Amino acid sequence: MTFIEDTMVNETFKQLNKFFIDGQWVDPVDGGRPHDITNPATGEKSGVLLFGDERDAVQAIQAAHAAFPSYSQASLSKRIELLDRIGDIYERRLEEMARAITLEMGAPLHSLSIPAQAAAGLMHFRVAAAIAREYPFETSAGAARVIKEPVGVCALIAPWNWPMNQVACKLAPALVTGCTVVLKPSQNAPYSSQLLAEILAEAGVPAGVFNMIHGEGSRLGQILASHPLIDMISLTGSTGAGTQVSKAAADTIKRVSLELGGKSANIILDSADLTAAVTHGVLLMMANSGQSCTAPSRMLVPRNKLAAVETIAKAVCAGIKVGDPLAPDTQMGPIANRRQYLKVLELIDTGLKEGGRLVTGGVAMPDTPPNGFYIAPTVFVCPDGKSIIAQEEIFGPVLVIIPYDDERHAIEMANDSIYGLSGYVFGADTADAERVARRLRTGMVHLNGANVDPAAPFGGYKQSGNGREWGAAGIEEFLETKSMFLA
Structure with missing residues (x-):
C-alpha cells in the first residue's frame, strides 16, 4: 500500500x-x-x-x-x-x-x-x-x-x-x-x-x-x-x-x-573540537532538507583549518541517507515543493557561476524516487561573505563555508547580513562561546550545539x-x- x-x-x-x-x-x-x-x-x-x-x-x-x-x-x-x-x-x-x-x-x-x-x-x-x-x-x-x-x-x-x-x-x-x-x-x-x-x-x-x-x-x-x-x-x-x-x-x-527569513552564521572558533563542531553544523544544516529559517547556512571557520573542515563536511554529507521519506532509515527527504526545488537548483548554479568552489553535492539525485524533488546535501566554499549564496537565504540543503582570519573578522562577517534570526558559536567551553555570542546581532544564539528551549523567546533582529x-x-x-x- x-x-x-x-x-x-x-x-x-x-x-x-x-x-x-x-x-x-x-x-x-x-x-x-x-x-x-x-x-x-x-x-x-x-x-x-x-x-x-x-x-x-x-x-x-x-x-x-x-x-x-x-x-x-x-x-x-x-x-x-x-x-x-x-x-x-x-x-x-x-x-x-x-x-x-x-x-x-x-x-x-x-x-x-x-x-x-x-x-x-x-x-x-x-x-x-x-x-x-x-x-x-x-x-x-x-x-x-x-x-x-x-x-x-x-x-x-x-x-x-x-x-x-x-x-x-x-x-x-x-x-x-x-x-x-x-x-x-x-x-x-x-x-x-x-x-x-x-x-x-x-x-x-x-x-x-x-x-x-x-x-x-x-x-x-x-x-x-x-x-x-x-x-x-x-x-x-x-x-x-x-x-x-x-x-x-x-x-x-x-x-x-x-x-x-534567516541566513544564520555558525562560527567555529579556533578552540573548538573541530570534528564535533563541523559534524553538528553540517547535520543541522541538512535537517529538514535545509528548509528551516534558523538553519546554520554560513559556516565560518579559521582559515588555517579550512582544508580539514572541507574533509569533515564532505564525509558527513556522504553519510546522510537521502530518499523516500517513508523509509525507516531516511535522514533527509525531498524539497517540499516544485517551486522551491527549482529555486534551490538555480541558486546552486548561481554559486558555481560566481566562483564558489563545490566540495560536494550540487545536483539532483538520480537514485531517489522518480520525479521527486530531491537534491543532494551540498557544500560550497566561498572566499568571503559577499557572494549571492553567502548572503541570500537558499532554503535548501546548501551549506556555505567561509574562512576567517581572526575572531573579529568572523564576528564582522556574521553580522554582515540583512538577517538576524539565529546564530551558532562553537568554542572550547560555554564561556568561550558566550563571549562571541554576545557580539552577534541575532535574536537567538546556540552555544556549543545547544538546542532550542520552548520556554525561551523565538524571533530575530533586522529583516528577520x-x-x-x-x-x-x-x-x-x-x-x-x-x-x-x-x-
Whole structure:
C-alpha cells in the first residue's frame, strides 16, 4: 500500500474541499478554485485544495469577531482546560499528524515528522498551558492595577516548512489569552492544518473562536492584513511577504508580528573540537532538507583549518541517507515543493557561476524516487561573505563555508547580513562561546550545539522580523495592557 492510498490519511482529509468557519465545515462561497497538492516525494498529485476568496475571508473574520466578546471573558482556567484537551487529542493523533506532514512537505516520517515536526505542535500547546497557569495577567504599579487582556481577532498565516510548529506556536497562545482566530495555512501544506481543525472541533473549541480558510497566500494575506475587524496579524514567511503584510496592515494600525527569513552564521572558533563542531553544523544544516529559517547556512571557520573542515563536511554529507521519506532509515527527504526545488537548483548554479568552489553535492539525485524533488546535501566554499549564496537565504540543503582570519573578522562577517534570526558559536567551553555570542546581532544564539528551549523567546533582529514567539514572550504578543487607576 502506498502512502497516498493509506485509508487513515484519506479519511482525515475528506473535508479538504471545505473551510472551517463558525464551528462548521462550509463550502467556499463561489465553489472555490481548485489547486493541486503535490507529494514532493513522488512529484504526483496527492489531493486537490479549493481556494477561497475575499467573501470566504470576510465570513471567517466576522465569525471570529462575533465570538470574541464571549470567549475573551471566559475564565483563564476554562481556556487552559481547553488547551489541555487539545493537547490530549493531538497526542492521541500524533502519528496521523506526522503522516500528514510527510505527505504535504516530505519530511522523513520516522526521523523527523514523528519526533520533531508533529511533536513540536504538541509541545506548544503543552508549554502555553503551563506558562499561562503562572503568568501574571494582573499586577500592581503604584496605586494602579495593570491588566493584560486579549488583543482581539487575530489572523495567523503559516508556512509550509514547519507547518505544525508554526501554526501551534501562534494558535496556542492566542487561544489561552482569549483571542479568536482566522488561520490561513500554507497552500502547499494544508493537510496538517486540516487535521488540526478536526482536533480543535473534538476538543470543544467554541464556534467562531477558531476559523480556517484556504487560498493563495498573497491574495488572502492582503485581505486579512487590511481588514478593519482584524486586530493582529501574525505571519511566518519570507521577508517579502512580511513587507507586503506590514504595508497592508498600516492603514488600520493593527499589531503585526513577523517571523521571517534567516541566513544564520555558525562560527567555529579556533578552540573548538573541530570534528564535533563541523559534524553538528553540517547535520543541522541538512535537517529538514535545509528548509528551516534558523538553519546554520554560513559556516565560518579559521582559515588555517579550512582544508580539514572541507574533509569533515564532505564525509558527513556522504553519510546522510537521502530518499523516500517513508523509509525507516531516511535522514533527509525531498524539497517540499516544485517551486522551491527549482529555486534551490538555480541558486546552486548561481554559486558555481560566481566562483564558489563545490566540495560536494550540487545536483539532483538520480537514485531517489522518480520525479521527486530531491537534491543532494551540498557544500560550497566561498572566499568571503559577499557572494549571492553567502548572503541570500537558499532554503535548501546548501551549506556555505567561509574562512576567517581572526575572531573579529568572523564576528564582522556574521553580522554582515540583512538577517538576524539565529546564530551558532562553537568554542572550547560555554564561556568561550558566550563571549562571541554576545557580539552577534541575532535574536537567538546556540552555544556549543545547544538546542532550542520552548520556554525561551523565538524571533530575530533586522529583516528577520519583529515580535517574539514561544513561551511567555509568545503569550505577551497576544495581549494588550490596560492600566486601571483606582480611587
